[in-house]
Amino acid sequence: MSLQVQPHVSLQPFNTFGVNVRARLFAEAHTDADVREALAYAAEHEVEVLVIGGGSNLLLTQDIDALVLRMASRGIRIIREDCSMAVVEAEAGEPWHPFVQDMLARGLSGLENLSLIPGTVGAAPMQNIGAYGVELKDVFDSLIALDRQTGETREFSLADCAFGYRDSVFKHSIGRWLILRVRFRLSFTAHLKLDYGPVRQRLEQQGIKEPTPIHVSRAICAIRGEKLPDPAVLGNAGSFFKNPLVSADVAARIRETYPGVVAYPQADGQVKLAAGWLIEQAGWKGFRDGDAGVHAQQSLVLVNYGGASGRDLLNLAKRIQVDISERFGVSLEMEPNLY
Numbered sequence: 001m002s003l004q005v006q007p008h009v010s011l012q013p014f015n016t017f018g019v020n021v022r023a024r025l026f027a028e029a030h031t032d033a034d035v036r037e038a039l040a041y042a043a044e045h046e047v048e049v050l051v052i053g054g055g056s057n058l059l060l061t062q063d064i065d066a067l068v069l070r071m072a073s074r075g076i077r078i079i080r081e082d083c084s085m086a087v088v089e090a091e092a093g094e095p096w097h098p099f100v101q102d103m104l105a106r107g108l109s110g111l112e113n114l115s116l117i118p119g120t121v122g123a124a125p126m127q128n129i130g131a132y133g134v135e136l137k138d139v140f141d142s143l144i145a146l147d148r149q150t151g152e153t154r155e156f157s158l159a160d161c162a163f164g165y166r167d168s169v170f171k172h173s174i175g176r177w178l179i180l181r182v183r184f185r186l187s188f189t190a191h192l193k194l195d196y197g198p199v200r201q202r203l204e205q206q207g208i209k210e211p212t213p214i215h216v217s218r219a220i221c222a223i224r225g226e227k228l229p230d231p232a233v234l235g236n237a238g239s240f241f242k243n244p245l246v247s248a249d250v251a252a253r254i255r256e257t258y259p260g261v262v263a264y265p266q267a268d269g270q271v272k273l274a275a276g277w278l279i280e281q282a283g284w285k286g287f288r289d290g291d292a293g294v295h296a297q298q299s300l301v302l303v304n305y306g307g308a309s310g311r312d313l314l315n316l317a318k319r320i321q322v323d324i325s326e327r328f329g330v331s332l333e334m335e336p337n338l339y
Helices: 032-044 096-105 199-205 213-227 248-257 275-281 310-328
Strands: 006-010 022-029 049-052 064-071 076-081 085-091 140-147 153-157 177-187 235-239 263-265 271-273 292-294 301-304
Touching (some): 022 032, 032 140, 096 213, 271 275, 275 310, 292 310, 301 310
Parallel strands (some): 049 064
Antiparallel strands (some): 076 085, 140 153, 235 301, 292 301
Protein backbone atom coordinates (compact mmCIF):
# COMPACT_ATOMS: atom_id res chain seq x y z
CA MET A 1 0.00 0.00 0.00
CA SER A 2 1.45 3.38 -1.03
CA LEU A 3 -0.74 5.36 1.36
CA GLN A 4 1.11 6.29 4.56
CA VAL A 5 -1.20 6.03 7.57
CA GLN A 6 0.21 7.50 10.80
CA PRO A 7 -1.19 7.01 14.32
CA HIS A 8 -1.78 9.71 16.95
CA VAL A 9 -0.95 12.78 14.85
CA SER A 10 -1.38 16.34 16.13
CA LEU A 11 -3.75 18.32 13.92
CA GLN A 12 -2.40 21.67 15.08
CA PRO A 13 -0.56 22.30 11.76
CA PHE A 14 -3.65 21.27 9.78
CA ASN A 15 -6.25 23.71 11.11
CA THR A 16 -5.95 27.49 10.83
CA PHE A 17 -7.21 28.05 14.38
CA GLY A 18 -4.06 26.23 15.50
CA VAL A 19 -6.03 24.10 17.96
CA ASN A 20 -3.93 21.23 19.29
CA VAL A 21 -6.02 18.07 19.11
CA ARG A 22 -4.88 14.67 17.89
CA ALA A 23 -6.17 12.34 15.22
CA ARG A 24 -6.35 8.63 15.94
CA LEU A 25 -5.03 8.08 12.40
CA PHE A 26 -3.82 10.51 9.73
CA ALA A 27 -2.98 10.24 6.02
CA GLU A 28 -2.59 12.48 2.97
CA ALA A 29 -4.19 11.67 -0.38
CA HIS A 30 -2.25 12.82 -3.43
CA THR A 31 -4.21 10.74 -5.97
CA ASP A 32 -7.61 9.15 -6.45
CA ALA A 33 -5.94 5.83 -5.69
CA ASP A 34 -4.80 7.19 -2.31
CA VAL A 35 -8.38 8.19 -1.54
CA ARG A 36 -9.66 4.72 -2.34
CA GLU A 37 -6.88 3.11 -0.28
CA ALA A 38 -7.75 5.32 2.68
CA LEU A 39 -11.42 4.42 2.52
CA ALA A 40 -10.58 0.72 2.22
CA TYR A 41 -8.15 0.97 5.15
CA ALA A 42 -10.77 2.68 7.29
CA ALA A 43 -13.39 0.07 6.43
CA GLU A 44 -10.99 -2.77 7.23
CA HIS A 45 -10.10 -1.24 10.59
CA GLU A 46 -13.69 -0.14 11.32
CA VAL A 47 -12.83 3.51 11.78
CA GLU A 48 -14.61 6.62 10.48
CA VAL A 49 -13.00 8.96 7.93
CA LEU A 50 -12.84 12.75 8.29
CA VAL A 51 -11.76 14.49 5.09
CA ILE A 52 -10.07 17.90 5.40
CA GLY A 53 -8.52 20.38 3.02
CA GLY A 54 -6.67 23.44 4.27
CA GLY A 55 -8.34 23.26 7.68
CA SER A 56 -9.59 26.84 7.31
CA ASN A 57 -13.23 26.06 8.02
CA LEU A 58 -12.84 23.78 11.04
CA LEU A 59 -13.25 24.19 14.76
CA LEU A 60 -11.83 21.11 16.46
CA THR A 61 -13.13 20.76 19.99
CA GLN A 62 -11.76 17.32 20.87
CA ASP A 63 -9.41 14.58 19.71
CA ILE A 64 -10.67 12.98 16.50
CA ASP A 65 -11.37 9.26 16.82
CA ALA A 66 -11.13 8.71 13.07
CA LEU A 67 -8.80 8.49 10.11
CA VAL A 68 -8.25 12.14 9.16
CA LEU A 69 -7.60 12.24 5.42
CA ARG A 70 -6.05 15.46 4.16
CA MET A 71 -6.64 16.09 0.45
CA ALA A 72 -3.24 16.98 -1.04
CA SER A 73 -3.84 16.29 -4.75
CA ARG A 74 -2.45 18.92 -7.12
CA GLY A 75 -2.97 19.77 -10.77
CA ILE A 76 -4.62 22.37 -13.01
CA ARG A 77 -5.71 21.75 -16.59
CA ILE A 78 -7.77 23.41 -19.32
CA ILE A 79 -10.72 21.19 -20.26
CA ARG A 80 -11.92 23.34 -23.15
CA GLU A 81 -11.61 26.92 -24.31
CA ASP A 82 -12.46 29.33 -27.09
CA CYS A 83 -11.77 33.00 -27.72
CA SER A 84 -14.11 34.16 -24.94
CA MET A 85 -13.98 31.55 -22.16
CA ALA A 86 -12.30 28.50 -20.70
CA VAL A 87 -13.37 25.63 -18.48
CA VAL A 88 -10.55 24.94 -16.03
CA GLU A 89 -10.27 21.87 -13.83
CA ALA A 90 -8.33 21.93 -10.57
CA GLU A 91 -7.58 19.09 -8.17
CA ALA A 92 -9.16 19.24 -4.73
CA GLY A 93 -5.86 19.78 -2.92
CA GLU A 94 -4.89 22.91 -4.85
CA PRO A 95 -4.56 25.88 -2.46
CA TRP A 96 -7.32 28.33 -3.31
CA HIS A 97 -5.57 31.71 -3.47
CA PRO A 98 -2.61 30.53 -5.60
CA PHE A 99 -5.16 28.95 -7.96
CA VAL A 100 -6.98 32.30 -8.27
CA GLN A 101 -3.69 34.06 -9.00
CA ASP A 102 -2.77 31.43 -11.59
CA MET A 103 -6.05 32.02 -13.42
CA LEU A 104 -5.55 35.79 -13.41
CA ALA A 105 -2.02 35.35 -14.76
CA ARG A 106 -3.51 33.36 -17.66
CA GLY A 107 -5.85 36.23 -18.46
CA LEU A 108 -8.95 34.48 -17.08
CA SER A 109 -11.37 36.49 -14.94
CA GLY A 110 -14.23 35.67 -12.62
CA LEU A 111 -12.34 34.64 -9.49
CA GLU A 112 -10.75 37.99 -8.64
CA ASN A 113 -13.29 38.90 -5.94
CA LEU A 114 -12.53 35.59 -4.20
CA SER A 115 -8.85 36.42 -3.76
CA LEU A 116 -7.04 35.64 -0.50
CA ILE A 117 -9.71 33.29 0.80
CA PRO A 118 -7.92 30.51 2.72
CA GLY A 119 -8.48 26.84 2.04
CA THR A 120 -8.40 24.51 -0.94
CA VAL A 121 -10.25 24.12 -4.22
CA GLY A 122 -12.01 20.96 -3.07
CA ALA A 123 -13.39 22.61 0.05
CA ALA A 124 -14.69 25.68 -1.82
CA PRO A 125 -17.95 24.11 -3.11
CA MET A 126 -18.82 22.70 0.31
CA GLN A 127 -20.02 26.06 1.58
CA ASN A 128 -20.22 27.92 -1.72
CA ILE A 129 -17.51 30.36 -0.67
CA GLY A 130 -18.18 34.00 -1.41
CA ALA A 131 -16.81 37.49 -0.94
CA TYR A 132 -17.37 41.01 -2.25
CA GLY A 133 -20.49 40.21 -4.25
CA VAL A 134 -19.30 36.98 -5.89
CA GLU A 135 -19.97 33.38 -4.90
CA LEU A 136 -18.38 30.20 -6.17
CA LYS A 137 -21.62 29.25 -7.92
CA ASP A 138 -21.20 32.29 -10.20
CA VAL A 139 -18.11 30.73 -11.83
CA PHE A 140 -18.87 27.05 -11.28
CA ASP A 141 -19.10 24.57 -14.16
CA SER A 142 -19.10 21.11 -12.56
CA LEU A 143 -17.19 18.84 -10.22
CA ILE A 144 -16.21 15.21 -9.83
CA ALA A 145 -16.94 13.51 -6.52
CA LEU A 146 -16.47 10.01 -5.18
CA ASP A 147 -19.49 8.27 -3.69
CA ARG A 148 -18.13 6.78 -0.48
CA GLN A 149 -21.06 4.37 -0.29
CA THR A 150 -20.63 2.79 -3.73
CA GLY A 151 -17.05 3.66 -4.70
CA GLU A 152 -18.27 5.19 -7.97
CA THR A 153 -17.48 8.68 -9.22
CA ARG A 154 -20.18 11.13 -10.26
CA GLU A 155 -20.17 14.44 -12.10
CA PHE A 156 -22.21 17.19 -10.44
CA SER A 157 -23.66 20.04 -12.49
CA LEU A 158 -24.45 23.47 -11.08
CA ALA A 159 -28.05 22.43 -10.42
CA ASP A 160 -26.96 19.17 -8.79
CA CYS A 161 -24.94 21.05 -6.16
CA ALA A 162 -27.97 22.97 -4.81
CA PHE A 163 -25.82 25.95 -3.92
CA GLY A 164 -27.21 28.45 -1.44
CA TYR A 165 -25.76 31.11 0.83
CA ARG A 166 -22.74 29.33 2.35
CA ASP A 167 -24.49 26.08 1.57
CA SER A 168 -24.51 23.13 -0.83
CA VAL A 169 -25.72 19.55 -1.09
CA PHE A 170 -22.26 18.44 0.10
CA LYS A 171 -22.58 20.27 3.40
CA HIS A 172 -25.57 18.11 4.25
CA SER A 173 -23.99 14.81 3.18
CA ILE A 174 -20.41 15.10 4.39
CA GLY A 175 -20.15 11.38 5.03
CA ARG A 176 -21.08 10.43 1.47
CA TRP A 177 -19.51 12.64 -1.20
CA LEU A 178 -15.78 13.26 -1.40
CA ILE A 179 -14.88 16.02 -3.88
CA LEU A 180 -11.94 15.04 -6.10
CA ARG A 181 -11.73 17.95 -8.55
CA VAL A 182 -13.66 21.07 -9.52
CA ARG A 183 -14.26 22.76 -12.87
CA PHE A 184 -14.70 26.50 -13.31
CA ARG A 185 -16.13 28.49 -16.23
CA LEU A 186 -13.93 31.56 -16.55
CA SER A 187 -13.86 34.40 -19.05
CA PHE A 188 -11.17 36.09 -21.13
CA THR A 189 -13.40 39.19 -21.10
CA ALA A 190 -13.70 40.87 -17.71
CA HIS A 191 -17.13 41.51 -16.18
CA LEU A 192 -16.03 43.20 -12.99
CA LYS A 193 -18.19 43.38 -9.87
CA LEU A 194 -17.11 46.40 -7.87
CA ASP A 195 -20.13 47.59 -5.92
CA TYR A 196 -19.99 45.34 -2.86
CA GLY A 197 -18.06 46.73 0.09
CA PRO A 198 -15.18 49.19 -0.34
CA VAL A 199 -13.74 47.73 -3.55
CA ARG A 200 -14.63 50.61 -5.88
CA GLN A 201 -13.57 53.16 -3.27
CA ARG A 202 -10.18 51.47 -2.88
CA LEU A 203 -9.60 51.52 -6.64
CA GLU A 204 -10.56 55.20 -6.84
CA GLN A 205 -8.16 55.99 -4.00
CA GLN A 206 -5.42 54.31 -6.03
CA GLY A 207 -6.29 56.43 -9.05
CA ILE A 208 -7.31 53.40 -11.12
CA LYS A 209 -10.06 54.52 -13.50
CA GLU A 210 -10.16 51.46 -15.75
CA PRO A 211 -9.46 48.51 -13.46
CA THR A 212 -8.50 45.06 -14.67
CA PRO A 213 -9.24 41.80 -12.83
CA ILE A 214 -5.70 41.90 -11.46
CA HIS A 215 -6.32 45.41 -10.07
CA VAL A 216 -9.49 44.15 -8.38
CA SER A 217 -7.67 41.16 -6.91
CA ARG A 218 -4.90 43.36 -5.52
CA ALA A 219 -7.42 45.79 -4.02
CA ILE A 220 -9.32 42.97 -2.34
CA CYS A 221 -6.10 41.42 -1.04
CA ALA A 222 -5.20 44.79 0.49
CA ILE A 223 -8.64 45.20 2.06
CA ARG A 224 -8.68 41.67 3.45
CA GLY A 225 -5.11 42.06 4.70
CA GLU A 226 -6.09 45.14 6.68
CA LYS A 227 -9.25 43.62 8.15
CA LEU A 228 -8.45 39.94 8.61
CA PRO A 229 -5.58 38.42 10.60
CA ASP A 230 -3.08 36.09 8.95
CA PRO A 231 -3.71 32.58 10.34
CA ALA A 232 0.04 32.00 10.33
CA VAL A 233 0.34 34.81 12.88
CA LEU A 234 -2.97 34.68 14.75
CA GLY A 235 -5.11 31.54 14.64
CA ASN A 236 -8.51 32.06 13.03
CA ALA A 237 -10.95 30.60 10.51
CA GLY A 238 -11.93 33.84 8.80
CA SER A 239 -15.55 34.90 9.14
CA PHE A 240 -16.96 32.82 11.99
CA PHE A 241 -20.64 33.68 11.58
CA LYS A 242 -22.85 33.84 8.51
CA ASN A 243 -24.57 37.11 7.68
CA PRO A 244 -28.13 36.36 8.82
CA LEU A 245 -31.08 36.55 6.45
CA VAL A 246 -34.18 38.07 8.04
CA SER A 247 -37.60 39.22 6.87
CA ALA A 248 -38.11 42.83 5.77
CA ASP A 249 -40.26 43.37 8.87
CA VAL A 250 -37.49 42.24 11.21
CA ALA A 251 -34.97 44.45 9.41
CA ALA A 252 -37.33 47.43 9.67
CA ARG A 253 -37.82 46.80 13.40
CA ILE A 254 -34.07 46.76 13.99
CA ARG A 255 -33.62 49.92 11.91
CA GLU A 256 -36.07 51.80 14.14
CA THR A 257 -33.72 51.35 17.08
CA TYR A 258 -30.46 51.21 15.13
CA PRO A 259 -30.75 53.52 12.06
CA GLY A 260 -27.19 52.68 11.03
CA VAL A 261 -27.76 48.94 10.68
CA VAL A 262 -25.88 47.50 7.70
CA ALA A 263 -28.41 45.63 5.59
CA TYR A 264 -28.64 44.35 2.02
CA PRO A 265 -32.08 43.73 0.47
CA GLN A 266 -32.28 40.40 -1.39
CA ALA A 267 -34.14 39.52 -4.57
CA ASP A 268 -36.53 37.26 -2.67
CA GLY A 269 -37.65 40.03 -0.33
CA GLN A 270 -35.47 39.03 2.59
CA VAL A 271 -32.74 41.25 3.99
CA LYS A 272 -29.15 40.18 4.70
CA LEU A 273 -27.75 41.80 7.83
CA ALA A 274 -24.04 42.30 8.43
CA ALA A 275 -23.23 39.94 11.30
CA GLY A 276 -20.03 41.84 12.00
CA TRP A 277 -21.99 45.07 12.51
CA LEU A 278 -24.36 43.37 14.96
CA ILE A 279 -21.47 41.89 16.94
CA GLU A 280 -19.62 45.20 17.04
CA GLN A 281 -22.72 47.09 18.17
CA ALA A 282 -23.07 44.58 21.00
CA GLY A 283 -19.59 45.47 22.21
CA TRP A 284 -17.74 42.25 21.39
CA LYS A 285 -15.15 43.72 19.05
CA GLY A 286 -11.70 43.23 20.61
CA PHE A 287 -13.10 41.13 23.47
CA ARG A 288 -10.74 38.55 24.95
CA ASP A 289 -11.26 35.78 27.45
CA GLY A 290 -7.98 34.02 28.08
CA ASP A 291 -6.59 33.10 24.66
CA ALA A 292 -9.98 33.09 22.92
CA GLY A 293 -11.08 36.42 21.52
CA VAL A 294 -12.80 38.55 18.92
CA HIS A 295 -10.45 40.28 16.52
CA ALA A 296 -9.83 43.95 17.26
CA GLN A 297 -10.18 44.98 13.60
CA GLN A 298 -12.97 42.66 12.44
CA SER A 299 -15.67 41.56 14.86
CA LEU A 300 -16.77 38.73 12.57
CA VAL A 301 -13.51 36.89 13.26
CA LEU A 302 -12.81 34.80 16.34
CA VAL A 303 -9.13 34.36 17.11
CA ASN A 304 -6.84 32.05 19.06
CA TYR A 305 -4.12 34.04 20.79
CA GLY A 306 -2.08 30.88 21.22
CA GLY A 307 -3.40 28.55 23.86
CA ALA A 308 -7.15 28.52 23.35
CA SER A 309 -8.82 25.16 22.99
CA GLY A 310 -11.60 24.47 20.55
CA ARG A 311 -13.98 24.38 23.50
CA ASP A 312 -12.83 27.85 24.59
CA LEU A 313 -13.58 29.24 21.14
CA LEU A 314 -16.92 27.43 20.91
CA ASN A 315 -18.01 28.73 24.31
CA LEU A 316 -17.16 32.29 23.25
CA ALA A 317 -19.12 31.85 20.02
CA LYS A 318 -22.15 30.61 21.96
CA ARG A 319 -22.01 33.62 24.29
CA ILE A 320 -22.03 35.93 21.28
CA GLN A 321 -24.97 34.05 19.75
CA VAL A 322 -27.03 34.39 22.91
CA ASP A 323 -26.25 38.10 23.23
CA ILE A 324 -27.15 38.90 19.60
CA SER A 325 -30.38 36.95 19.92
CA GLU A 326 -31.37 38.82 23.06
CA ARG A 327 -30.41 42.25 21.73
CA PHE A 328 -31.65 42.06 18.15
CA GLY A 329 -33.89 39.02 17.95
CA VAL A 330 -31.54 37.59 15.31
CA SER A 331 -29.96 34.13 15.26
CA LEU A 332 -26.34 33.87 14.17
CA GLU A 333 -25.19 30.64 12.52
CA MET A 334 -21.59 29.51 12.77
CA GLU A 335 -19.71 29.00 9.49
CA PRO A 336 -16.97 26.54 10.54
CA ASN A 337 -17.69 22.84 10.76
CA LEU A 338 -17.54 21.65 14.38
CA TYR A 339 -15.86 18.42 15.43
